[in-house]
Amino acid sequence: MKSGMGLTKSHSLKRQSLPEALADSLRERILNGEFKPGESLVQEALAEEYECSRMPVREAFRQLEAAGLIVTKVHKGAVVAAMPAEQAQELYELRVNLESVLLEHAIPNMTDADLDASEQVLRELEKAYEERDINRWGSLNWEFHRSLYVPANRTQTLAIVQGVNLQVERYVRLQLLISETFEAAQKEHRALLEYCRARNVEAAVALLKQHIRDAGDSLVSSLEARSVDA
Amino acid sequence: MKSGMGLTKSHSLKRQSLPEALADSLRERILNGEFKPGESLVQEALAEEYECSRMPVREAFRQLEAAGLIVTKVHKGAVVAAMPAEQAQELYELRVNLESVLLEHAIPNMTDADLDASEQVLRELEKAYEERDINRWGSLNWEFHRSLYVPANRTQTLAIVQGVNLQVERYVRLQLLISETFEAAQKEHRALLEYCRARNVEAAVALLKQHIRDAGDSLVSSLEARSVDA
DNA sequence: AATCTGCGGGCTGGATCCAATAACACGGCG
């Protein structure tokens, strides 16, 4: 059985249903910061904006709710989920834990093609950083990490990690503007890839843990500062 | 606080929206094995059975899909998700990893009331075991584990772990009939609680890991055996 | 005889319509 073949490069005919497309779009807009935490999403308004009925919007809401990006109350509608610093802390600890496991299992399985693909993403990531293209940086950042984890062949874990990353990503994006930790993060990305090329599991995992912890600490303190002035 | 309400079609305290109630009911039916893996769920049939329109059913499907219990294809409907042995393996490794962390953080926070509550659940669990009430045992088993993790105050992690447990629970239930590992599991539950009472983190975590690994190995080999004859 | 093709039934996806509820504002009363 060729169980490991994740269909990464198949075209996968855009058999995407409208609710899914809507969910993607709305998720991106939430990550962009266009919809801020606490802001309420009105079905009718979005339906009109996307020129469809309210029903696909409702189904998209269900997906976003399952992803933890919005919270809905009966007869009260949907609001963008807030994220207390405490919760961010927990999510980053989850990332450290789960992504370490993924990387550890991935490195022995990495082919040269895998590494080249990661390299390619990293190049784009660096470019986005230089151009200060925040949104592009955000999605490429996750794309780079993801590309390192895919060879682990752990789809369930990867899906969970992806959910966690999406939940925190919008705050990361906000922070990109004001923080210098990203300068370091850039270099760490490059170093991380080199460790992977060298198949140095120990060093790679250690660096990854520190990489995520730094980002988490930076984000948490930022959130705490924000919550004080609010 | 017994969550056994079985959707009494009238207005039974509906702080819970209809789609959620439906999702609960359908989830339970899937876990019970009433709907088997591969079986397709028809919106119209379920709508008629629950005496409502298809729309709440559709929204319930979204929730179940997000939980990984069903998979849906556009214009082709929903089928109950299967679980290859490989996937079960991964999910159990996730359990070992995440539940260890939870228990480790929970034990120092446990109050006497927490421990008594767990004791209470354990009593019911033992009773269900003696009476061979599979479904009740299944939900109480998770309830017991959950009660041990709640004091960790990690809602995100707990939610993820709950999802993982729900995904594997139906196979565990099927297996309860044919396996003897549950005899051991029963004793381990009791021992686990005692370690918690003694605040012996080391021993408790070690036992928990073995407890989950045993269950996982047993389930995986059972799934592999099943896949061969199929 | 086997395969391809056109057609129809059944089901899902999306739109529209109606009911129910919660926020809000106005006016009455203490």
Place this chain on the structure above:
DNA sequence: CGCCGTGTTATTGGATCCAGCCCGCAGATT
């Protein structure tokens, strides 16, 4: 003058209706 009750309105939840897609079946063609 302020608080509470009621009516109004905006928005969500649920039902019904219509269109489009899958799949199976039957018939024709090679």
